[in-house]
Amino acid sequence: MAQHRGAGGIIVVGGGIGGLATALACARDGRRVRVLEQADEFCEIGAGLQLAPNATRPLRQWGLLDQVVNAGVLPKRLVFRDALTGRELTHLDVGAAFQHRYGAPYVVLHRSDLLDILVAACRQQGVELAIGGLGPGGPQPEPMGGPLLVGGAFQDDQGTALIGDDADSCRTVDGVMGAPPHAR
Ligand SMILES: Cc1cc2nc3c(=O)[nH]c(=O)nc-3n(C[C@H](O)[C@H](O)[C@H](O)COP(=O)(O)OP(=O)(O)OC[C@H]3O[C@@H](n4cnc5c(N)ncnc54)[C@H](O)[C@@H]3O)c2cc1C
Numbered sequence: 001m002a003q004h005r006g007a008g009g010i011i012v013v014g015g016g017i018g019g020l021a022t023a024l025a026c027a028r029d030g031r032r033v034r035v036l037e038q039a040d041e042f043c044e045i046g047a048g049l050q051l052a053p054n055a056t057r058p059l060r061q062w063g064l065l066d067q068v069v070n071a072g073v074l075p076k077r078l079v080f081r082d083a084l085t086g087r088e089l090t091h092l093d094v095g096a097a098f099q100h101r102y103g104a105p106y107v108v109l110h111r112s113d114l115l116d117i118l119v120a121a122c123r124q125q126g127v128e129l130a131i132g133g134l135g136p137g138g139p140q141p142e143p144m145g146g147p148l149l150v151g152g153a154f155q156d157d158q159g160t161a162l163i164g165d166d167a168d169s170c171r172t173v174d175g176v177m178g179a180p181p182h183a184r
Contacts, residue, residue, distance in 0.1 A: 009032035010162075011161075012163045012165055015129065018165045019037070023035045035127060040131055044111035045111075051109070053106065056104040056106070064117055065104075074095075078091060
């Protein structure tokens, strides 16, 4: 596990794929990180996820690409068809030449498999994972010696950071900026 640097920590609000990946990157940089997930467990609803090289490159850098490839498949070609007739409209080769050109593979896997891999990697890297975080009626998280969310307002007293990855709900952004994005 990396040595933590700096006095304060980073709070990531939202433990989806985005939040966990962000937390992992920060922790690998030596930061103390806490992820607050409103749900009672880390889980992904949905089916498959296509990961292009811009996603698989960081996964490789974090030492997770082998696990991801083992959990998924490496398609050779993506075919786009007319939904009514089935006629091929176009295709995209994503095999060896594609991988060579972009320096990383194109992988398709189940969302929950990627989430499980990220949760395990975060734990291994010392990320604190808190469930039942800031959701409606959920317990107020303890401050980590740095940023603190109080009733939706953000106070930063130690130069640390709060990262909102709560996706569509955007409560973190609302709390910090004082208004929903569409109202600004
Ligand atoms: C149909 C569809 C297909 C897609 N296919 C692909 C694809 O093939 N490849 C690809 O790269 N992308 C794809 N995407 C996009 C991708 O799914 C999203 O970009 C990604 O899942 C977003 O991750 P996230 O962690 O930011 O948000 P989310 O997965 O929405 O996670 C947000 C998390 O924050 C938590 N949360 C919310 N509010 C709070 C709060 N106040 N306090 C604490 N926690 C909170 C939620 O419970 C949730 O766990 C697709 C999207 C859709 C809709």
